[in-house]
Each structure stands twice: as structure tokens, then as C-alpha cells.
Amino acid sequence: MKEWFQSWFDSPYYHILYKHRDESEAAQLIDNLLNFLNPAKGSDILDIACGKGRHSIYLAGKGFRVTGLDLSQQNILSCRKYENDNLEFYEHDMREIFRTNNYDVALNLFTSFGYFDREHDNLRALRSAALALKPGGYFVLDYFNPVKVSNSSAKSISKTIDGIDFSIVKETIDGRVNKFISFQDKGQTVHFKESVQLITEEKFRDYFEQTSLKVLKVFGDYNLNSYETDSPRLIFITQKVR
Ligand SMILES: C[S@@+](CC[C@H](N)C(=O)[O-])C[C@H]1O[C@@H](n2cnc3c(N)ncnc32)[C@H](O)[C@@H]1O
Structure with a gap:
């Protein structure tokens, strides 16, 4: 029996239902994050749960070396059309370790978290993201506002x-x-x-404390305004400290 997130995101209907969430929204968030994090040109960026690759493709177009990962075979097949020397995609479960000490920035965007039933799986996903980063690298998690x-x-x-x-x-x-x-x-x-699990800001902080990721900032929208209980989003900027 497949989990809901294995079948729904792999189906064409998910993309039809959410087609209004588009490239311009992706570009807005990425531009603001790049402005804030200021990664060096050519930095290595990991897009965890990349979907059809809208953030990865945009980042590669800006000169970064990007890897996109997603559980959905259909999404990765669709992403592969865009592969080039700076852009690669793999079918991969975020709970599993991908690479270690390799990336300057890792992203988990647009509520690509909170799907699992077990806390242990949430932690595995965060620890795998942390492991993928070089020391000092940034992990960004963009989640809906559970409140x-x-x-x-x-x-x-x-x-x-x-x-x-x-x-x-x-x-x-x-x-x-x-x-x-x-x-x-x-x-x-x-x-x-x-x-999707309603994971509070406090709960995420508790998870991050159990990883090597230190919370630097919490934003509440794609313009990176501070998080408030009525903000549309809950966006963590964290850094690998060891
Ligand atoms: C809400 S979509 C967001 C996709 C993309 N980040 C975007 O903004 O367009 C969530 C994505 O998470 C992927 N996903 C779900 N469970 C996953 C897992 N365990 N490992 C990797 N990707 C997963 C889905 O296949 C889907 O593409």
C-alpha cells in the first residue's frame, strides 16, 4: 500500500490542481533568499523535494550548481529535460542520506515537510539535510503557518x-x-x-536542536518579513554548526 504522498504528488492531477502556484512565486522567494544568504557565485545548492524543479531550474539559471531530489518518479522524469552541466536531478527519499558535506545551501520549499506519521522520520529528513551541508552551510525550510x-x-x-x-x-x-x-x-x-502534520515553530526548534542545525531567523512570508501567528508562511533559516 503506497503512502498518500507517494501517489498524490506522482499523479498529473496534483499539478493540475495547483497549477496557479507558479514560477513567479518561486522566483520571488529565491531572489529574496539569495539576497539574504548571499551565497558565493557557483555555490552548490540542494533542492530537497524539488517537485517539477521550478526553484532548481531558476537557481541553475543564476549560475549555481544545483541538485534537485524528489520521491516522485514522474516529477524527476519531467525535471530531467532541464538537466545541464549545472543542474542534475535524482529520485530520492528525503529521509535517506544523499551526500555528505557537499552543499553550501539546502532547501526544502513550499510545505514539502510534515508528511510522515512518525516523528523519527521528520528527524531523519532534517538530519539528512544537515549531513548534506558543508559546515557553515544553510538549510532553509519553508512551511505553511500551522497556527x-x-x-x-x-x-x-x-x-x-x-x-x-x-x-x-x-x-x-x-x-x-x-x-x-x-x-x-x-x-x-x-x-x-x-x-500534513501541523508542526509548530516550537516543535521545529525542538527538532533542530536534535540536529547540527542552528536556527538563525524565522520569517513569515516570501518577502522575508518576520514571522507572526497570522503570517502566511513559517520559514526557518538555519545553519550547520558542526
Ligand atoms: C508540495 S510539493 C512541492 C514541490 C516543490 N518544492 C515546489 O515548490 O514546487 C512536495 C514535493 O515533495 C515530494 N516528496 C514527498 N515526500 C517525499 C520524500 N519522502 N522524499 C522526497 N520528496 C518527497 C513530492 O513528490 C512533491 O514533489
Whole structure:
């Protein structure tokens, strides 16, 4: 039995439903992060859970040497079209060690965290990211704001995109936000699920303390304003200290 995050992100429907989250949003965040971190030209950057590679491709275009990793075979196949001397992609589970002491910056962007059921797996993913970094390297984690998400009430919405009528039921239960997504495809009803853990700022700080990553800053949006409880995002800038 596949986990929800193995099937949903690997399906074309995920990309149809979220197609409005685009390259310009990716460029805005990356430009602001580069401005803040100021990595040397040609630095090595790891994009963990890179999806279809929108951040990786943009970074490689700016002259960095970029590796994108993702669990989804379909996403990596799609990314491979963009590979060049500065840009490579691999199918990889973020819980597993990839490389050690290799990268100046590692990124985990757009709520690509909180999928696992076990705390141990959250820690494995953070430790693998830390291991991939050179000492002094930066790890950036961009997550939804769990306070804002948990305050929003359960709801049911319908959306038609590319001729597909999506029905989405959202609920917050047992410390997770769950979305049940259904639609018709070739006369059959298809169901997918998204289930993301509501990890608080304090909990993340606790996780980071159990790794070699030290929290330097916490931002609340893609313009890198400070984090507040009603901010849209929860963005950690951390640094490998040993
Ligand atoms: C919300 S998407 C974000 C993708 C990308 N960062 C972006 O902003 O476009 C989450 C991504 O995490 C990937 N993913 C889920 N579980 C993973 C795992 N265990 N290891 C690596 N990638 C994973 C999914 O395949 C999906 O592409």
C-alpha cells in the first residue's frame, strides 16, 4: 500500500490542481533568499523535494550548481529535460542520506515537510539535510503557518480546472490538516488524500536542536518579513554548526 504522498504528488492531477502556484512565486522567494544568504557565485545548492524543479531550474539559471531530489518518479522524469552541466536531478527519499558535506545551501520549499506519521522520520529528513551541508552551510525550510491553518475552519470546496471538477473536503484533526480530493476521470470517481502534520515553530526548534542545525531567523512570508501567528508562511533559516 503506497503512502498518500507517494501517489498524490506522482499523479498529473496534483499539478493540475495547483497549477496557479507558479514560477513567479518561486522566483520571488529565491531572489529574496539569495539576497539574504548571499551565497558565493557557483555555490552548490540542494533542492530537497524539488517537485517539477521550478526553484532548481531558476537557481541553475543564476549560475549555481544545483541538485534537485524528489520521491516522485514522474516529477524527476519531467525535471530531467532541464538537466545541464549545472543542474542534475535524482529520485530520492528525503529521509535517506544523499551526500555528505557537499552543499553550501539546502532547501526544502513550499510545505514539502510534515508528511510522515512518525516523528523519527521528520528527524531523519532534517538530519539528512544537515549531513548534506558543508559546515557553515544553510538549510532553509519553508512551511505553511500551522497556527493559521489550524484556525481555518473545515470546509468543502469545488473547483473546475482544465475541465476536471475537483471536490475538496478539508478538515483539521489529530494535529494534521487533511484534504480529501475527488473527481471523475473516464467515468470513474478518483480519490486522493493530502495529510500534513501541523508542526509548530516550537516543535521545529525542538527538532533542530536534535540536529547540527542552528536556527538563525524565522520569517513569515516570501518577502522575508518576520514571522507572526497570522503570517502566511513559517520559514526557518538555519545553519550547520558542526
Ligand atoms: C508540495 S510539493 C512541492 C514541490 C516543490 N518544492 C515546489 O515548490 O514546487 C512536495 C514535493 O515533495 C515530494 N516528496 C514527498 N515526500 C517525499 C520524500 N519522502 N522524499 C522526497 N520528496 C518527497 C513530492 O513528490 C512533491 O514533489
